[in-house]
Amino acid sequence: MNYIESLQQYKLKVTPQRLEILDIIYQYGHINIDDLYNLLQKKFPTISLATIYKNINTMCDNLLLSEVKIPNKKNLYELTKTEHIHLICTKCDNVSDIELDISDLQSKIELKSDYKVIDNSIVFSGICPQCLKENNE
C-alpha cells in the first residue's frame, strides 16, 4: 500500500511505527487503541501508548485516519475512505462497512430541519450473517 506517499503528502515523517500502524489498521479494517497497542508490540516491543496516541491524533487531524464512535464500544480507527455506513454485530463485535447512497435521506433531513448538512456518522447494529447462522444450529 502507498502509505508512504500519504504520509509525505501531509509532511509527516515516514517512520516504521507509522507504517506499521497504518498497515495494521488496513488489515483489520477497524481497530481500537488497545488492540492496536498489542499488535504493535509484536514488531516494536518498546513502543509506547504515547507514541500511538500521538500518531493516531496527528493522522486523524490530517484526515488520513477517521475515528468511529460506536455505542457501548471503545472508539475505533480506520483508514479514511469514501463515505460509508458502519454495521456492528452485537454478538461477535465484527464491524463491516457498507457503501450506500444516502443523498435521499440527507435531502429529507435538510428539508425537514433547514440545516445545511455537511457530514454524517451512521451506525447500524444487529446480528451478522455468521452469527445468525450459528444461532440456528
Added chain:
Amino acid sequence: MNYIESLQQYKLKVTPQRLEILDIIYQYGHINIDDLYNLLQKKFPTISLATIYKNINTMCDNLLLSEVKIPNKKNLYELTKTEHIHLICTKCDNVSDIELDISDLQSKIELKSDYKVIDNSIVFSGICPQCLKENNE
C-alpha cells in the same frame, strides 16, 4: 412529567436528585455530564459526580435514558424516546432531533449485508438555520 412512575416501574427509588436529573435532561433535550453537574449544583450544592455517574448509568441500563455518541464531542444523554436522528450544528453545538422513517435505508442495508438489523445511531452534522442566517449577515 411523570418521571416518578418511570422510576418506580424499574424499581428505582424516587430521590430528589434523580428527579432533578431527569428534569434537567428533559429541559435541555441533550446534555453532557459536566453541564449536568453544573446545573445540578444549583439545587444540590453537595451533589457529587459519583452520584451523577451512578444515576446516569443505572438509568441508561434501565433504558430510561440513552447515551448519544457524537464525533468530537463528549457523550450526551437524553430521555429515551421514539427512534430519531440527531443533527448537530458544528458552529453552535446545538443538537436537534429529527424523526424520519428510515425503514427504507434499513432494508437496503439488510439486503446488502445479510445482517439482521436491530438498532441504529445516526448523526448528521452541519450548520443549523440560525447559524446559516448569521453567516449571511
Added chain:
DNA sequence: CTAAATGCAAAGCATTTGCAAATAT
C-alpha cells in the same frame, strides 16, 4: 544539520469503587 518523532515518566481528566451515613419505601 535540524526539525520531527519516539519512548519514558509524570500529569491530567474522566469514570468507577468502597464505604459510612442518610433516605425511600
Added chain:
DNA sequence: ATATTTGCAAATGCTTTGCATTTAG
C-alpha cells in the same frame, strides 16, 4: 426495618504532556 442511594475519598483507567534521546529528511 431494610435495602437503596448519597456523597466523600480513593482508586482506576484512559489520554496527554514534557523532555531527553533518537531518527528521518
